[in-house]
Amino acid sequence: MKGNLFNWIRYSLFGGVIPEGKKGIAVLGHRFYVGGRWDEIGQLQFDFMFAQGLRPEHVFLDIGCGSFRGGIHFIPYLNKGNYLAIEKEEELVQRGIENELGKELFDAKRPEIVITEAFEFTELSKVPDYSLSLSLFTHLSSADINLCMKNLRAFVNPGHRYYATFFEGGSDSERRRSHSLDHFEYTRTTIEKFGTEHGWETHYIGEWNHPRDLIMVLYTAR
Ligand SMILES: C[S@@+](CC[C@H](N)C(=O)[O-])C[C@H]1O[C@@H](n2cnc3c(N)ncnc32)[C@H](O)[C@@H]1O
Numbered sequence: 001m002k003g004n005l006f007n008w009i010r011y012s013l014f015g016g017v018i019p020e021g022k023k024g025i026a027v028l029g030h031r032f033y034v035g036g037r038w039d040e041i042g043q044l045q046f047d048f049m050f051a052q053g054l055r056p057e058h059v060f061l062d063i064g065c066g067s068f069r070g071g072i073h074f075i076p077y078l079n080k081g082n083y084l085a086i087e088k089e090e091e092l093v094q095r096g097i098e099n100e101l102g103k104e105l106f107d108a109k110r111p112e113i114v115i116t117e118a119f120e121f122t123e124l125s126k127v128p129d130y131s132l133s134l135s136l137f138t139h140l141s142s143a144d145i146n147l148c149m150k151n152l153r154a155f156v157n158p159g160h161r162y163y164a165t166f167f168e169g170g171s172d173s174e175r176r177r178s179h180s181l182d183h184f185e186y187t188r189t190t191i192e193k194f195g196t197e198h199g200w201e202t203h204y205i206g207e208w209n210h211p212r213d214l215i216m217v218l219y220t221a222r
Helices: 003-014 021-028 038-051 071-077 090-101 103-109 142-155 188-196
Strands: 060-063 083-087 112-115 130-133 161-166 200-206 215-221
Touching: 003 021, 021 090, 038 071, 038 130, 060 071, 071 083, 071 090, 071 103, 083 090, 090 103, 090 112, 142 188, 188 200, 188 215
Parallel strands: 060 083, 060 130, 083 112, 130 161
Antiparallel strands: 161 215, 200 215
């Protein structure tokens, strides 16, 4: 996100934190709302998952898909119906379909998107092989991350690979409420615990060339 403009809007107009949801999306636009650097971070996440073995026949779940910054790369690549996503902001999904994916690609590939903020994976019609949440835990409280880990583990099969990015810090952010435009960070120990407490094996990957130094973790379902 462009630091100066973002901070000017944030402090001058909203006194600190820009509101989530429709209001924030209207102010920032759908590309900036999900973090900006649209082409670069979209391509980066696709290249990473490809290198991890994602192939067109796999079923892939994008957790917190936003306006399809990653989806515009994953959807054309995967076989029809194999892109699944959950997202809490319907407005982002609508804007993404209209302005980024387009009707033709949408109709050809039939991505499946569930609007939920309670990690209701059972609303999806297929069980994924791979999942990714790109810059989701950077905006979530520990209670919400735990809910995500618990619900996803209950939904997927052993061996499922879930990739997630975090801001790694020296201590855990302790705010109780998640906020999509605020910054949360966790220690490596806490990141590992989110997995081990809910039936996952945690593999710390670390740096993966993200321009804002997000770190990557892989959780494998036991
Ligand atoms: C920083 S954006 C990243 C979006 C997308 N992964 C990308 O790379 O462009 C984080 C996204 O997570 C969504 N989100 C936040 N909390 C969520 C929740 N509880 N359930 C589903 N989506 C959520 C936000 O609305 C936002 O679209």
